[in-house]
Amino acid sequence: MLTDSFGRLHDNLRISVTDRCNIRCFYCMPEHDVRFVPRAEILDFEEIERFVRIAVTLGVSKLRVTGGEPLVRRDLPLLIRRLASVPGIHDLALTTNGVLLPDLAAPLYEAGLRRIAGEIRKTARRVNALQQVVIPGIWSQISAIQQALDQQEQEDVFRLKRIKGKIARSLAPL
Numbered sequence: 001m002l003t004d005s006f007g008r009l010h011d012n013l014r015i016s017v018t019d020r021c022n023i024r025c026f027y028c029m030p031e032h033d034v035r036f037v038p039r040a041e042i043l044d045f046e047e048i049e050r051f052v053r054i055a056v057t058l059g060v061s062k063l064r065v066t067g068g069e070p071l072v073r074r075d076l077p078l079l080i081r082r083l084a085s086v087p088g089i090h091d092l093a094l095t096t097n098g099v100l101l102p103d104l105a106a107p108l109y110e111a112g113l114r115r116i117a118g119e120i121r122k123t124a125r126r127v128n129a130l131q132q133v134v135i136p137g138i139w140s141q142i143s144a145i146q147q148a149l150d151q152q153e154q155e156d157v158f159r160l161k162r163i164k165g166k167i168a169r170s171l172a173p174l
């Protein structure tokens with residue numbers, strides 16, 4: 001079993017399938033001198049599956065596929081299919097920025113993916129085209145979260161306007 005120095009059991013494994021991304025968030029990718037891992041050093045799908053099968057013997061039962069942006073890894077649904085069929089894996093999730101989700105959600109679902117995580121606002125809008133047909137159940141949850149976020153955003157805007165008004169009044173010349 002995988003335990004840390006505090007005796008905690010670790011059953012969750014994150015697998016980064018690429019260090020590339022189709023977005024450049026300033027806090028993640030610097031503007032210059034980004035050094036990507038050479039292709040030859042990146043594990044292929046067979047190697048990742050083998051690693052996961054070994055990890056399962058050590059108590060791992062949950063996987064999260066990440067990047068960079070995992071959806072830019074070519075043929076990702078093939079890897080998802082391999083991982084979803086590993087005995088002992090009970091939870092398989094994917095973290096994504098959602099850009100490629102409209103094209104890939106259906107093959108990913110078909111390959112066995114049932115959980116996605118990511119930047120909800122962007123993801124919700126991009127999943128819009130697919131609706132409940134492709135990922136039953138997930139859309140309604142994302143929609144509810146989106147509505148709550150929109151409401152919160154509106155309240156924040158009103159609050160900001162009130163604060164700005166107060167500041168403007170307090171700075172007004174006497």
Ligand code: SF4
Nearest residue numbers: 021023025028068097
């Ligand atoms: S979408 Fe994610 S991986 Fe891509 S640049 Fe932004 S934070 Fe980094």
